[in-house]
Amino acid sequence: MSSKPLDGIRVLEVAMYGFVPSAGAVLAEWGADVVKVEHAVTGDPQRGLRQTGLLRVEGDPNPNIEHANRLKRSIGLDMSVPEGREMLLELARRSDVFLTSFLPGHRQKFGIDVDDIRAVNPDIIYARGSALGPRGEESVKGGYDMTAFWCRAGTARTITPPDMPGMIGPPGPAYGDTISGTNLAGGIAAALLKRERTGETSVVDVSLLGSGLWSMGHTVALTKHLDQRMEAFPPGVHGSPINPLVGLYPTADDRYISFVMMQPTKFWADVCRHMDLEELIDDPRFATGESIAENTEAATEILTEAMKKRPLVEWSERFATLAGPWAPVQDTLQAAEDAQVRANEYLVQAGELELVANPVQFDVAAPTSGPAPGFAEQTDEILLEMGLDWDRIIELKTAGAVT
Numbered sequence: 001m002s003s004k005p006l007d008g009i010r011v012l013e014v015a016m017y018g019f020v021p022s023a024g025a026v027l028a029e030w031g032a033d034v035v036k037v038e039h040a041v042t043g044d045p046q047r048g049l050r051q052t053g054l055l056r057v058e059g060d061p062n063p064n065i066e067h068a069n070r071l072k073r074s075i076g077l078d079m080s081v082p083e084g085r086e087m088l089l090e091l092a093r094r095s096d097v098f099l100t101s102f103l104p105g106h107r108q109k110f111g112i113d114v115d116d117i118r119a120v121n122p123d124i125i126y127a128r129g130s131a132l133g134p135r136g137e138e139s140v141k142g143g144y145d146m147t148a149f150w151c152r153a154g155t156a157r158t159i160t161p162p163d164m165p166g167m168i169g170p171p172g173p174a175y176g177d178t179i180s181g182t183n184l185a186g187g188i189a190a191a192l193l194k195r196e197r198t199g200e201t202s203v204v205d206v207s208l209l210g211s212g213l214w215s216m217g218h219t220v221a222l223t224k225h226l227d228q229r230m231e232a233f234p235p236g237v238h239g240s241p242i243n244p245l246v247g248l249y250p251t252a253d254d255r256y257i258s259f260v261m262m263q264p265t266k267f268w269a270d271v272c273r274h275m276d277l278e279e280l281i282d283d284p285r286f287a288t289g290e291s292i293a294e295n296t297e298a299a300t301e302i303l304t305e306a307m308k309k310r311p312l313v314e315w316s317e318r319f320a321t322l323a324g325p326w327a328p329v330q331d332t333l334q335a336a337e338d339a340q341v342r343a344n345e346y347l348v349q350a351g352e353l354e355l356v357a358n359p360v361q362f363d364v365a366a367p368t369s370g371p372a373p374g375f376a377e378q379t380d381e382i383l384l385e386m387g388l389d390w391d392r393i394i395e396l397k398t399a400g401a402v403t
Helices: 020-027 063-069 084-095 104-110 114-120 146-149 154-158 175-198 210-215 218-226 264-274 289-294 294-307 312-321 330-336 340-344 379-385 390-398
Strands: 010-014 032-039 073-076 097-100 125-130 204-207 248-251 256-260 326-328 346-348 355-357
Touching: 010 020, 010 084, 020 032, 020 125, 032 084, 032 289, 032 312, 063 146, 063 175, 063 289, 073 379, 073 390, 084 114, 084 146, 084 390, 097 175, 104 294, 104 312, 146 154, 146 175, 146 210, 175 204, 175 210, 248 294, 248 330, 256 312, 264 312, 312 326, 326 340, 379 390
Parallel strands: 010 032, 010 097, 032 073, 097 125, 125 204
Antiparallel strands: 248 256, 256 326, 346 355
16 A cells, blocks of 8 residues: 555644544545544534434434544543643644644633643644634634635625525535635645754644635635626526526426536537537527627527437437536535546545545545544553553543543
8 A cells, every 4th residue: 555645644633523623534534643632521512413404314424523533533531630631732742733623712721722732842733723813803703614614705695696685505514614624734734844844833724714715715806806796696597698608508307507618619519519509500690709799698598498408318428528618517416426526536435434535636546534433432542552551541531531
């Protein structure tokens, strides 16, 4: 088996819910040994999450905990007990990265802030995930991806049509968490490289707000430059008002195909051939970019009627040789079975579940993954690795320091 980029790197994760743990999951798939510290009694509250939207999970495995905690090892530890904090600091002393989602007040309360951890390990990378960033009046506040990433950073308002009451919500749980966690994992990897090359360590910060804004970065640049809001098209609108080959077309079985061919003159003849519209190839209305723009409405009507004559599966077979970019509009069940997704192994086996792998592949190979640990599943193993004997481990358990 080939080596992984972060083989030999030790990560100590003191975090809960979805955002920061998903960074740990990425680091684990990149080869790091990630030790997840969970409260000795209650564990990560994410373990209790069973209902997400209309979907409910009974029993185990629970995808709500598996997604962001794959391949880790779990230790049950109470930082509020002196012996528990002593064990935490010893783990930090042995680690390359300290990864946390705790708010500033809680980091100070439990003695796990930057200075506390650097006192026992001056070379450690200290990585923090927050809702609203490390500076400003609201840096002490918590938040979720719905609040900081989706709503506050501009996505919700931009994606919601102007006349629609309320807002369009995120497409699923931990949407902004997972994107932000991947950003944080990338920052940690860069900090590890900096430390290797210069000997200097770093404090790495990623926030849900910052990640949400970065995701909208192109739109922010455009709207600020023009001092004009980006407005979503109302439902049912085709797409581009000047290009019939950029838009959404319904099929005979009430599915949709998205065309995104930015150069209509380049692809018009090929589209016509694939849709049995050869008579339109030399139609003067669609001969130049200017004439296509002027006749987009007519072209859209023609393509709409043609697309309605066949179901998606037939169009997919026909469009296999279409030169321009197109895609079926798919839900997650359909996307998971997409032939191209399978060919690239974007889903991997992780215990009993198939999980989406982190999107980075090294040497044209999918990462090896695995299941999330059970609560405190590796406590004894980790303590024995630290050199503790069984008498000491039993003392710690009796004191309530570990589980």
